[in-house]
Amino acid sequence: MRTASLAVGLAAALLGPLAIPSRAAPPPRIEGQALPGSPTGRPGDPARGRAIVVDRTRGLCLLCHSGPFPDQPFQGDLSPSLAGAGSRHSPGELRLRIVDGRVLNPDTIMPSYGRRDGLVRVGEAWRNRPILAPDEIEDVVAFLATLRD
Amino acid sequence: MRASLVVAVLALAGLLGPPGRAADGRRSDAEAMSPALRAMQQDDAANPGMLSVLDGEALWSAKAGGAGRSCADCHGDATVSMKGVAARHPAWDAGRGSAVDLAGRIALCRTERQDAAPLPPESPDRLALTTYVAHQSRGMPIAPPDDSGLRETRARGRTLFTTRIGQLNLSCATCHDDLAGRRLGGTPIPQGHPVGYPLYRLEWQATGSLQRRLRNCMTGVRAEPYPFDAPELVALEAYLMERAAGLAMETPAVRP
Numbered sequence: 001m002r003t004a005s006l007a008v009g010l011a012a013a014l015l016g017p018l019a020i021p022s023r024a025a026p027p028p029r030i031e032g033q034a035l036p037g038s039p040t041g042r043p044g045d046p047a048r049g050r051a052i053v054v055d056r057t058r059g060l061c062l063l064c065h066s067g068p069f070p071d072q073p074f075q076g077d078l079s080p081s082l083a084g085a086g087s088r089h090s091p092g093e094l095r096l097r098i099v100d101g102r103v104l105n106p107d108t109i110m111p112s113y114g115r116r117d118g119l120v121r122v123g124e125a126w127r128n129r130p131i132l133a134p135d136e137i138e139d140v141v142a143f144l145a146t147l148r149d
Numbered sequence: 150m151r152a153s154l155v156v157a158v159l160a161l162a163g164l165l166g167p168p169g170r171a172a173d174g175r176r177s178d179a180e181a182m183s184p185a186l187r188a189m190q191q192d193d194a195a196n197p198g199m200l201s202v203l204d205g206e207a208l209w210s211a212k213a214g215g216a217g218r219s220c221a222d223c224h225g226d227a228t229v230s231m232k233g234v235a236a237r238h239p240a241w242d243a244g245r246g247s248a249v250d251l252a253g254r255i256a257l258c259r260t261e262r263q264d265a266a267p268l269p270p271e272s273p274d275r276l277a278l279t280t281y282v283a284h285q286s287r288g289m290p291i292a293p294p295d296d297s298g299l300r301e302t303r304a305r306g307r308t309l310f311t312t313r314i315g316q317l318n319l320s321c322a323t324c325h326d327d328l329a330g331r332r333l334g335g336t337p338i339p340q341g342h343p344v345g346y347p348l349y350r351l352e353w354q355a356t357g358s359l360q361r362r363l364r365n366c367m368t369g370v371r372a373e374p375y376p377f378d379a380p381e382l383v384a385l386e387a388y389l390m391e392r393a394a395g396l397a398m399e400t401p402a403v404r405p
Contacts, residue, residue, distance in 0.1 A: 056334065060317070063334045074335025078328055109328075111317045119318055126316040126371045 034092030035099055040135045049143025052136055053082070059132070059140065064110065068147065079110065084149035094144045098137055113137060171395050178339035179402060181330075190345075190403040198280060198349035198401025201273075201356040205281025208274055214265025220278070223262065227285055235283035236291050236398055239387040241298040248302040248383050252279045252347075252358055256378075270377030276356050280347045283400035291344065291398060293391045306388025309381055315372030321385075324366075336405075342393040343386065345402020352405065359386055 029036070038044065052059040054072050061067075066075035067082030085094065096103060099114030113132045122128075132140065170176040179187060189195045210221040224230045238251040249257065255278050256268045268275035293299070310321040324333070325341035332338070346359040353361075360382045364374035375381045 075332075076334050077332045109319060109323055111319075116316075119314075119316060120312060121314045121372045122316045123368065123371050123373045131316055 030096060030103065031092070033096060033104060034090055035096035036090075036092035038095075038138050038141075040138050042135075042138070044135070044138030044140070044142030046139070046143040046146050048136075049139035049141070052132065052140050053143060058136075060111075061140075082144065082147055084147060086145040086147045087149050089144075091141050091145050094141045095137065098132075098140060113140075175340060175342065175393065175396060177342060177344050177396055177399060177402075178404070179345065179399060181337050181339060182403075182405065186351075186403055186405060190399070196349065196401060196403055198347070198356050198403060201277045201280040201347065201349075202284045202401060204273070204277035205279070205284075208278050209281060214259070214263035216262065216264045218263055220258070220263075223258075227282065231282045231285040233286050233289050233292070235286040235400065236289045237294050239299070239302070239383050239390065240294060241296040241302075243298070246298070247380065248299055248387050250360075250383050250386050251283060252276075252360075253378060253383065255279055255282065271358060271361060276347050276358065279358065280356060280401050283347065283398065286398040287400055289398050290395045291390055291393050293387070293394055299387060302384050302387045303391050304388075305381075306384035306386070309385050310388055314367065315370035317370040319370045321366065341389070342396055343389045344393060344396050345399035345404070347400065348402035348404055350404045356401065359389075 053061045053067075054069055056062065061082070062069070062072055062075045064076040064078040065080070065082050066077060067085075069075065089097070097110075100112040101108045101110045102112050102115075111131055114130050114134065114137055116122075116128055116130045170180065179190060182190075189197075193199050206227075208220070209227050210219050212219045212222070221227070235251050238254065239248040240254070241247075242249045242254075252270070252275055256275060259265050259268050268278070293303075313320045313323070321341065324338050328338050329340045330337065343359045346362070347356050349356050350362075360377055363382055363385055364377075367374040
């Protein structure tokens with residue numbers, strides 16, 4: 001509860017922009033460092049999540065991160081390894097980090113996968129859409145949660 | 150005595166050490182390449198960019214347009230008159246009140262002095278002439294001119310360089326100032342010095358301009374690239390040349 005007022009502020013800042021379908025019932029609430037609760041109302045699929053994470057045109061994650069992916073050559077070294085991400089973070093923390101890491105670190109280089117506002121000169125093909133759709137983000141969260149050490 | 154003074158002056162100018170490396174850590178991105186690629190760049194017989202240089206040399210003395218004049222008719226021997234020209238472009242064009250890069254200058258000579266059909270961006274002839282002229286500065290230090298108009302242009306370029314853009318929300322500076330030397334996927338991020346343009350890029354299987362490279366980086370972060378010859382691209386070029394001042398020109402360079 002110590003972070004309640006911070007959470008309210010952050011949630012307010014996030015509400016409009018979040019790429020959450022309007023039919024998804026309660027609006028997302030940031031609690032502490034987490035965005036708990038799947039906005040799609042169904043659990044993500046870890047296998048689909050893995051496919052997104054290693055795909056250099058969808059998740060783009062391995063451009064910056066490395067991780068326990070022996071089948072993937074050419075992993076990035078710009079950021080922490082994804083190995084053990086599921087031990088270090090709850091699903092809610094992972095979700096917030098992916099939807100909008102700027103909430104936690106305004107200077108982060110990690111793109112906010114669930115936001116489409118606050119961006120400059122986005123190319124025509126990508127305009128007004130987030131990098132990943134809410135159900136794809138849920139799949140990625142479900143997969144990261146399996147990365148335990 | 151004299152010798153040590155010369156050494157000190159050279160060191161101050163950042164000219165000591167391997168060519169293309171400055172005392173402050175700035176270096177040509179050729180230095181991070183594999184030995185095989187470096188050898189390809191250094192051997193004129195193996196460097197595919199030399200084909201553009203040869204094409205450009207032929208175009209230099211070919212009469213063209215309504216004026217029936219060649220570049221050589223006005224500028225004479227390029228190996229003399231064009232030495233150092235690329236190292237000080239983009240330059241300020243007082244008549245137009247704007248900065249002009251080398252390819253833009255050549256395109257202007259083409260339409261205004263030769264009265265010939267325009268040379269579109271990235272057309273083989275424009276690339277060939279630009280590569281030939283820039284080749285005359287190979288080995289010379291980049292020497293951006295001091296000019297108030299250019300200073301403003303460079304400031305605009307610097308702002309563009311440091312502004313986050315695109316769906317991935319990254320700036321040029323994120324990668325080329327903060328993360329140079331680290332790996333983006335498998336690719337080492339270069340410092341991004343424009344020392345070798347136009348250059349031959351294996352990925353393109355062709356010679357291409359600095360503007361083509363800049364547009365690639367913009368598309369890479371899912372930003373809308375500025376059109377060729379846009380003032381924003383010239384401003385970025387002007388800033389990049391200032392950022393690379395003192396590094397040696399390499400045209401035609403070879404890059405992966």
